Every structure is written in structure tokens, then in C-alpha cells.
Amino acid sequence: MTKAIMIQGAGSNVGKSMLVAGLCRAAVKRGLSVAPFKPQNMSNNAAVTSDGGEIGRAQALQARACGLKPHTDMNPVLLKPETDVGAQVIVQGKRFATMKAREYGTRKADLIPRVLESYHRLAARHDLIVIEGAGSPAEINLRAGDIANMGFAEAAGCPVILIGDIDRGGVIAQLVGTDVILPDADRARIKAFAINKFRGDPTLFADGMTAITDHTGWLPLGIVPWFDDAWKLPAEDVMDIATRKGGAIKVVVPRLNRIANFDDLDPLAAQPDVTVEIIDAGRPLPGDADLVLIPGSKSTIADLAHFRAQGWDTDLLAHVRRGGHVLGICGGYQMLGREIADPDGIEGPATHVRGLGLLDVTTTMSAHKRLNLSNATYDATGDTVSGYEIHIGETVGPDRDNGWLTLDGRREGAASGDGRVKGCYLHGLFASDGFRGSYMAGIGAPVQSLNYDAGVDATLNELALHLETHLDVAAILGLAETIPKSA
Template sequence: MAKAIMIQGAGSNVGKSMLVAGLCRAARMRGLTVAPFKPQNMSNNAAVTTDGGEIGRAQALQALACGLDPHTDMNPVLLKPETDVGAQVIVQGKRFATMKAREYGTRKGDLIPRVLDSYHRLAGAYDLILIEGAGSPAEINLRAGDIANMGFAEAADCPVVLIGDIDRGGVIAQLVGTDVILPPEDRARIKAFAINKFRGDTTLFDDGMTAIARHTGWAPLGIVPWFADAWKLPAEDVMDVASRKGGAIKVAVPRLNRIANFDDLDPLAAQPDVTVEIVEAGRPLPGDADLVLIPGSKSTIADLAHFRAQGWDTDLLAHVRRGGHVLGICGGYQMLGREISDPDGIEGPATRVRGLGLLDVTTVMAQHKRLALSEARYDATGDPVTGYEIHIGETVGPDRTNGWLTLDGRSEGAASADGRIKGCYLHGLFASDGFRAAYMEGIGAPIQTLNYDAGVEATLDTLAHHLEATLDVDRLLGLAEDVPQA
């Protein structure tokens, strides 16, 4: 059986996911077999796994850091927000239910047997399990039935390291306050702490580290400086999606309210000759964009209404009249059509809405969700494309005869007669270097050759070395304890 340790945060977005990815790579460099585990994640940025399910993309990146394919056991509960008060609940990779937040709060404890089932399967196969919490254990109002932080740590009987984020300020209060507010049995599980996202001379916080250790009794593991190369790794959360200034080629991306599977943007942002501009609500689509990319959405019909409310539909028509190119992926593809209907009320009340009308296709939402890792070919050049499908809905219509990908032996996607407007269901296609270069050249915006996957691997190595230089990784890993038998 493995040893395990849990990394929790004194708040949301303190950098837990990236620290776990770096620790995964550092442990692998030590010759350990290691796997990531996050009992509960909340994200619309999902990855399709080799066993045919879906997990949070952060755990897929952590799996890559471990040298593993992503597996549903690495993130057994995934919450995918559909509205401000409700989410789709994915359990061990499959859709389990759609629940309001209050209902989920009363039922989440029922999922702990399945969470532990996944955890113990991993523990039987690897030397070390690096567990990531969600949010903060200081949210004691959520402690009853908790499966994300201390509730899981108690059920799995594992030690905890707490991370504070100094970049947002008040880090001493974050950590000491967490110690004060936790019940004694939860407090006793925290063995050590570390500070993340420090900018400048870390010795200036020596007295702060001493004060935290004195107030809490926890061992200080170090101060991790700001990791400047973080942008080179796939973004974990919509909060991390930001414009990336590069070269003269501009890709404009409207930020949808329920943007999903936005990893399509990462390889484009990595190009030094491409500027990816995330267009926030209330701002017009830029008139100088070479490409407008409409990304995926967890709530396509609601996001289409949001798109129109910003006036982006008018901006998009102006872009097309100027000779611009448009690409819609998954939900963005559905929006580009003439109509979207949801007769069974999958996304909300049963409805039928008018699309943007730039592709002669219509979409009908259906209960079945397609999840698949896919191999395709770009018809224009024959370049291979790898990616994944994760969607509900079937799209049909005359422009489907202008499919521009061959996917598993069938035509995929749709295009306008002049080829300037395209849509498809295949996510992740821009990570294929040959396709990315060929597609951009095809829209009149040739880009430099870049090995995207090699860049991600190199950045994971750099992250591991960054942690080794600033954090007592040996001591942290030494705190891991044996996983009890199931």
C-alpha cells in the first residue's frame, strides 16, 4: 500500500493544484511511483480519461506530471456548475445527477464510500498518493458530510499540509485563523505549512514564518516564490484564463459565463507570435482580430443569450463582413448554427432558440453525453489531430457536408461555403502542432513551429526544480503516512 499526504489551502486559488503537480513531478524524479487524487473538484474544465469518463483538467495535468494517463479514480467527484445555484455531479467519471447546491450539501456525505473506493484502488497501485483539497478547511459551515477537505482526511486518516497565499495579503491571518477556527481533531491533522506566490526577497518574511509556527505549532516547510512560467501550463480554472500578449496575430475569445474546456486556448497562447485576447463582458470584440474563437460552454443556450446581451453577435457579423475567420468549438459550434433546441429541458426549461446563423446547421440537445478520446485528420492538409469529445447534442444541416475533419472514419464539423466559418465538437485539437500551424496558415496567419507538449513537459520539470530550491520537499514527503487498509 502507498503512503499519502494531503495538500489543503487556507483559501481558494492559493495554488494547490500547481504545487501538487510540481510535487508529483519531484516525487517521480526521486524514482517513486506517484498518483494524484482530488476527492472533489468543481470545474467546467474537464479531461476525458482513458477509462471513458471525465475528471478535472487539473488532475489530468497532475497525472501527466506523474507520467500517467488520466483515470477517473484520480477525481471521483467532479461538480460542473450549470447555474449560479446548481451543478451537474459527475461520480467516478459518469453523470450522477444534477443538483442544487443545497441538495448537494445534504447528500455529499453519501458519496464517501465511492470516493474511498477510488482512493484505495490508487493506493494499491502506487508508492505515493498526493491528495489535493478543495477550497479551504476553514469553511466549517461545510464540514458536515465533507468529502473535499478535513472530512476526507478523517475518513482516509491522512496527514495534512496547509498552504497560504501571500499574494492576496493577510497570509498570517489565513493560516493562524484556520488553526483557531478548526475543531481540535481537524487541527491535529495539520503537520506543517508553506507559503506560496511570494514576490521579492523571501527573507523579508522570516519573522512571519516564525510567528505562524509559534501560534500554530506547525512545521514551516518554506516559502515558494511566484512561479513566472505558470502560464505555460494548461489553465486549471476559469479564474486563470487571461489574455496573453504575444505577436501580431490576434485570436479574440469572448469569455462566456459558463465557459468550459478552454484548454483549446493554451497552445495558441503558448505561441510567441499569437496574442490571445479574452474579451470580458461589456467590451466589444476587437476589430483587428484574425480569428474569433467561440469556446465550449456548460450551458450553451444561456451563454448564447449572454453573448447577445454583450452585443457580440453584432460585432461578430462585422468581423465576418471584414473578411475575418470564426471557429466555434463544441458549445461555440452549436451557437454558430441557425437553431438550438432543448426539448427535454436538459439545460433548463424546454426551449428552442435562434442561433447566430453563421452556419447552416441546427442542434438538438439529448440526454446522452459523448465522451471519447479521438484521433482525427485535418482534411485540408492531412495533418493528424488528437483531441477529445465531451458534449451533449447532435448537430445536422447542409453545412455538415462541408466537414473539415475526418474523425474515426466519419466527417466531423461544419463550414461555410467560403470556409471562413468553421465549427466542430473536437476539443484539444490545437495541441497538435502540425494542425495548429496548418490551420493558422490557412486563415492567412502563419505561425512559428512549436512543440507544445514538449513545452508543457519542460515546464513541469522547471516547476519541480523551483519547488526543490524553495521548499523542503524531502521533509514534506517524509510526512506522508501509510494508507490504512480498506
């Protein structure tokens, strides 16, 4: 008799992912077995799962809130943008196709059986499924074949709670306008609403809550004040990291157009003595950086061209001449080499391009994607490193002899002769506290001791308490309905 409730938003970035994580943790604390579910996500910030696939990183955090390991059934369709008009489509953790947006729009309805298959597998193992929508159901131009919002709610037979974001203004219009524009059947699925990201005295919006209820008939569930500790949780959007100012140790990160798997930055940003600064296009790389970290990319060759177009290649050489340190992870590692070859046109037209030339290695793209949860050893100190690999391409060359990690019995990564420029394919390595401290000490910038994982779990507990204080969680759980066997 598993029950389900779906959280949808009156717009994008209203805080659905964080609310679902907090509700999951709150329900677990009430003794329920809970799992998160997002039928369709769009993100290049992916997590490798225990069953050898990939899902959106927000669902990995929600799984953590439930005390579960991430599984591909939690996010059966993941869209990973490669260009402005096309994306790689991941279905149940594996690459399904690369499609233009228009083509995907005509074929997404074909994926609903796979989505429901994953949903029901989860439901068979848990008491409650907390479902997250994507974007907004008010985008009625996308309703035909929808699998992300009301299309899924209809197919699964689940009730919906709608969330409005008051921080961006116009929240009454967001919610009431959604009610007005939806077709009758979709409107009937919305049972309640809540307001998120409120700053100030919530009693000042009491009349607003009444107005929304009067226009829609929806049950008001509460006003959630801004959660000040949100920055302590892994970020879904890289710009959520951009304002994290810590201390004098500066890590500079060029913002690539197709930046991917930037969870490497979260533990560094959590350090009280480290400032992680995201550098947008048009700005030079600051000259006072201790470390320039080039992150992963979904389109390495295109992002390398973007990197050069900003003049960052010149800035990076100047940084190295000043004695600065450089770390490239995954796509950033590939960029640091002498050449990237794509003879089969994996990322676009077949080509080979000159790399940044700071590591004596070359990379050849291939269709095979490596997806592994991995444990490694930092050779310099013996520290254990846990992380994951998610990449295409093989990298070879003399500087691989200076590999600085041992992973599954093999040397991983590459380093320049003086050790100040390093690269590797292992994501998530800075979440390992011992390694993070040793690595930063190795660049002359020791950091304070910090138990990163314990901090994330403590913040999830604080988030659950925050929601228990300001939302009617009992009413939310009461609105959850038994999943129809025929859905």
C-alpha cells in the first residue's frame, strides 16, 4: 500500500529539489521507508549510481536524505544538454540517444512505460514515494506527451502540491495563474500549495495566502522562510556556489558553457578558510588564485574553444608562470593536454584540436562511457579517496607516468614534472576529508579540519526540522495517495 505525493513548481528554480530532500528526511524521521523520484530531469550535474548508471545529482542528494544509495530508478530520464538545441538522453541510467529538442518533444511520450516501470519498482520497496516535477505545469505548450509534470501525475494517478517562489516576486500570480491556465483534469490534481524562500515576517503574507486559497480552493500548507544553510548542501546549479566566500585561500573556477559534475567544488566551498570563485565569461582569471580548477564538461572541445575565447588560456599560463597550481578534472583534464582528437565525431563533427599544452598527454574520444564508483589512494600521502568516473575518451602520454592516484590497482591521472599541474578522471575526490586537507597543504594552503559528509547529513536534519516548523508536514503526508496498481 505504497503512497505517493508529487511536488511541482509554479516555475523553475522555486526550490523543489531542496523541499523534496527535506520532506524525505522528515518522513524518514517519522519511521517511514521513503524514496525520491523525478521522472525527467535536465542537468549535466550527474551522479553515478550503485547499479552502474547515472541520475541527476539532486536525486542523489534526495536518496541520501532517505538513507538510500542512489539508483537509476529514482530518475529514469535524464537530459544532458550538449548544445543549445540538443541533449544526450539517458534512460534508466544508460545512454538512449542524442536528440534535438524538437525530436525529443515528439518521442518523449514513448518513454512513459520505462518511467512507470522504474516508479513501480521503487514503490514495491518503500512506504512513500516523494516525486519532484520539472519546470512548471503551466508550460501548457509542452503538455502533449509530458512525462515531467501533469503528464506523469495523470499516468501515475498521484496528487500534486504546487510550490511558489516568493523571492522572485509575483507569487500570487504564479500560483493563481497556474490554476487558471491548466485544463480541468490537471487542475483537479492540485490539492494544496506552499510558499517557499520567504524573507522577513511571514505574517505579512497572511492575506496573500488567503487570496490564493480563495481563487484556487487549494489547501494552504505554510510559508517556508529562506533556509540560510542551503549553501552547505551539494549545489544543483553552479551559480549557487558563486557567492560562497570563505577565507583567504582562493580556488578559481572558470565557468564553462557545458560545465558538468561540478560537485567537486562543494566540499571546497564548505571549508571556512577557502573561497571558491566562479569566473563568468568576459572576466579574466584573477591573479591571486592559489588554485585554478578546470571542471568537467559535457562538450569538452566546444568548451575548450570557449575557454580560449575568454582569454583564459593566456591567464592560465600567467598563473603557472607565477608558480600557481592547476587541477583539471575529467573534461578539464583533457583540456590540459597537448591534443584532443574526436575522429568519430562523438561530440560533433570529426576533428582534432590543440589543447592547452600544460600536460604532456593526448586524449582520443570514443563512444564508450566509463561509469564507475571508485576508491583510490593519493600516492603522496596514502590518503583514501572515494569518488566516481563518468567520462568518454582515453588519455595517454608521458605525463601519465606521473599519475598521482592509484585506482583499482592502476595509476590514474597525470602531472607535470614539477607537480604544479595535475589532472585526473576521478570526480568527487574532495569529499574525502583526509585527501582534501593533504592536497590543499601540498599547494601551500593548509585548510582546517572539516568532516564534510557529516556536515551534509547534519544540514539535511536541520532542513527537515525547518520544514516541520514552517510546513504542515502531517497534512502533506495525509494528502499522499495509495499508488494505483493499474497505473
